[in-house]
Amino acid sequence: MARFTVVQEVGAPAGVVWAALVDWPRHGRWAPLTVVRTVTPRPDGVGAKFVARTGVGPLAFDDPMTVTLWQRPTGDGSADEPGRCEVAKSGRVVHGRAWFSVQPLPGSRSRVVWDEDVTVSPRRIMRFAGPLLSAAGRLGFTATLRAFAKDVEQGR
Structure with missing residues (x-):
C-alpha cells in the first residue's frame, strides 16, 4: 500500500x-498530464462519479x-467545522481511497489536508514499490x- 498525506x-x-x-x-489545471471528467449527472455529493485520466498516449x-x-x-470562520470529502478509487491500475479536508483558519485562510491510501496493480509490485510510490505521491x-493554492489565491 502507498500512503501519504500533504498539507x-x-x-x-x-x-x-x-x-x-x-x-x-x-x-486538470493543477495535476500534470491529467484530465478529469464527471460521469454522473450530478458532480457533487455522495455517489458522484468522476474519472481522472493521467499520462500520455498508451502510457495513460x-x-x-x-x-x-x-x-x-x-462556514469560513476559524470556529466553523471543516469540510471533508472521501472517494473510493476503483480503477484497473489504482485502487484504494483518497480524502481531503478543508479547515477554515483565521484571516480568511484555509488548510487543506490531502490523504491517499492506494494500491497499484499489479499488486505484487507494492511489496517493493510501496515506499517509492508513497514518496512519489507525496x-x-x-x-x-x-x-x-496559487490558482485559488489568484481568484481564477
Missing part, C-alpha cells in the same frame, strides 16, 4: 477552497472514483496543491 495552507476562505477542490474537471490510465463522504465546511501532490 497546504491557502489564502482563501474555506467555502472558496472547497468549491475549487470539488470542481473535479478543474483538477484511468483512475475512476466515487464520492463516499461529502461534508461541506460549515512529492506530486505537494506540487499539485501548491499549484491549486
